[in-house]
Amino acid sequence: xxxxxxxxxxxxxxxxxxxxxxxxxxxxxxxxxxxxxxxxxxxxxxxxxxxxxxxxxxxxxxxxxxxxxxxxxxxxxxxxxxxxxxxxxxxxxxxxxxxxxxxxxxxxxxxxxxxxxxxxxxxxxxxxxxxxxxxxxxxxxxxxxxxxxxxxxxxxxxxxxxxxxxxxxxxxxxxxxxxxxxxxxxxxxxxxxxxxxxxxxxxxxxxxxxxxxxxxxxxxx
Numbered sequence: 001x002x003x004x005x006x007x008x009x010x011x012x013x014x015x016x017x018x019x020x021x022x023x024x025x026x027x028x029x030x031x032x033x034x035x036x037x038x039x040x041x042x043x044x045x046x047x048x049x050x051x052x053x054x055x056x057x058x059x060x061x062x063x064x065x066x067x068x069x070x071x072x073x074x075x076x077x078x079x080x081x082x083x084x085x086x087x088x089x090x091x092x093x094x095x096x097x098x099x100x101x102x103x104x105x106x107x108x109x110x111x112x113x114x115x116x117x118x119x120x121x122x123x124x125x126x127x128x129x130x131x132x133x134x135x136x137x138x139x140x141x142x143x144x145x146x147x148x149x150x151x152x153x154x155x156x157x158x159x160x161x162x163x164x165x166x167x168x169x170x171x172x173x174x175x176x177x178x179x180x181x182x183x184x185x186x187x188x189x190x191x192x193x194x195x196x197x198x199x200x201x202x203x204x205x206x207x208x209x210x211x212x213x214x215x216x217x218x219x220x221x
Contacts, residue, residue, distance in 0.1 A: 001020075001048060002018050002019050002020030002021065002044065002047055002048060002051065002057070003018070003019060004016050004017065004018050004019070005017055005019055007060065007097075007100050007101065007104055008100070009096040009097050009099075009100045010096055010099075010100065011096060013064075013065060013093075013096070013097070014064075015060060015061050015062075015064035015065070015097055016039070016060075016061040016064055016068070016069075017058055017059065017060045017061060017101060017104070018032075018039050018043070018044050018047055018057075018058075018059040018061075019047075019056075019057065019058055019059075020044075020047040020048045020050070020051035020056075020057040020059075021051055021056055021057075022051050022052070022053075022054045022055060022056060024054065026054060026055055026056040026108035026109060027053075027054040027055055027108075027109070027217075027218075027221055028055055028056070028108055028109040028110045028111060028112065028134075028217065028221030029055065029056045029057070029058065029102075029104075029105025029106055029107065029108040029109060029110070029111040029112070029221075030047075030050050030055045030056070030057045030058070030105060030111070030112050030113065030114060030217065030221075031057075031058050031059070031060070031098065031101045031102055031105050031111065031112075031113040031114075031115075031126070032046050032047045032050065032057055032058070032059040032113075032114055032115070032119075033059070033060070033062070033098065033113060033114070033115030033116070033118075033119030033120075033122045033123050033126075034059065034060075034061070034062060034063075034115075034116070034118065034119050035082070035116045035117040035118055035119055035192075035195075036072075036079070036082030036083060036085065036086050036117060036118045037070075037071070037072040037073070037074065037078060037082050038061065038063055038070035038071045038072055038082075039059050039060075039061045039071070040071040040072060040073070041071070041197070042195050042196070042197050043059055043116075044059065046059075046114075046116075046194075047059045049210075050114070053214060055108070055112075055217065055221070056105060056107070056108035057105075058101045058102075058104050058105045059101075060097050060098065060100070060101040062089065062094055062097055062098070062122070063085050063086075063089070064097075065089060065093050065097070066085050066088040066089060067085060070085060073197070074192075074195070074197060074198050074199075082118075086118055091125060094122055094125075095122075095125060095126070095129065098113075098122055098125075098126050099126075099129070099131050102126065102131055102132065102133055103132075106132065109221065110134040110220065110221045111132065111133055111134055111221070112133070112134055112135035112136065112137070112216070112217045112220065112221050113126050113127070113133060113135075113136050113137070114136075114137040114138075114139070114213055115137075115138060115139065115141075116139045116140070116192075116194055116195070117139070117140055117141065117142055117191070117192065118141075118142060118143075119139075119141075120138040120139045120140055120141030120142070120144070120158075120159075121138075121141035121142055121143035121144060121147060122141075123136050123137070123138040123139075123141070124136065124138045124141050124143075124144060124147055124150070124152070124156070124158075125147060125150065127152040127153065127154050127156045128147075128150035128151060128152050128153060129153065130153055133153070133154050134154055134155075134220050134221055135154055135155050135156070135216050135217060135220040135221060136152065136154060136155070136156045136157070137156075137157045137159070137209075137212075137213040137216060137217075138156060138157065138158050138159065139159045139194055139209065140159060140160060140161055140164055140166075140167050140191055140192070140193075141158070141167070142166060142167060144158070144167065144171050144175060145171055145174075148171075148174060148175055148178055149178075151179060152179060152181065152182060154220075155181070155182075155183075155216060155220055156179075156181075156182045156183070157182070157183050157184075157185065157212060157213060157216055158172065158175060158182055158183070158184045158185070159184075159185050159187065159209045159212075160172045160184065160185065160186045160187065161186075161187055161189040161190050161191055161193050161200075161202075161205070162186050162187065162188050162189065163188070163189060163190040163191075164189075164190055164191040165191070166191050167191065169186050172184040172186055185208075185209065185212060187202065187205035187208065187209065188202075188205065189202035189205040190202070193205045193206055193209075194206045194209060194210075
């Protein structure tokens with residue numbers, strides 16, 4: 001189990017951050033990037049899980065710039081609320097806080113990042129920035145199409161669901177064609193397949209994607 005602390009971005013913005021530490025010396029750092037539902041119990045569990053694998057995990061509360069203490073569930077009302085909060089953030093603001101989290105995770109060594117949906121898009125942007133990030137695992141990023149021209153500066157995995165109506169698998173093909181260095185995986189699953197609190201959870205796909213993510217981090221971090 002981790003705990004919340006506070007980090008300060010380059011512009012002075014202070015935001016909550018969930019920190020999960022391994023029991024032994026860390027293998028490296030991982031930034032876990034939230035969905036539109038905040039740093040809720042699922043994202044904290046993800047961070048705890050990677051900490052159990054030996055990594056120092058940092059999960060920044062990116063919505064603190066618009067409203068603090070956001071922790072949503074997965075009902076239709078929660079989705080609408082999360083999208084509204086996401087719409088009030090700029091990419092520049094998001095990246096200030098993400099880069100601050102990367103710097104915090106670097107206290108444990110080389111840093112990778114993993115993110116889901118909104119966080120998958122943020123993770124892709126982080127992979128494309130000259131910020132010292134060593135690896136990125138990006139799950140079903142909702143904004144990949146509009147961000148496709150950006151080129152990754154580190155090894156990147158992109159995970160897609162074949163049943164995901166929001167993010168068609170044609171994006172996987174176009175991203176791979178544009179950026180041959182990335183690795184794309186398509187799962188027989190729907191959007192949000194990693195989250196065991198959602199109806200679209202797919203245990204097999206989630207476990208496989210996690211193994212692939214850990215293999216990347218083991219190789220690079």
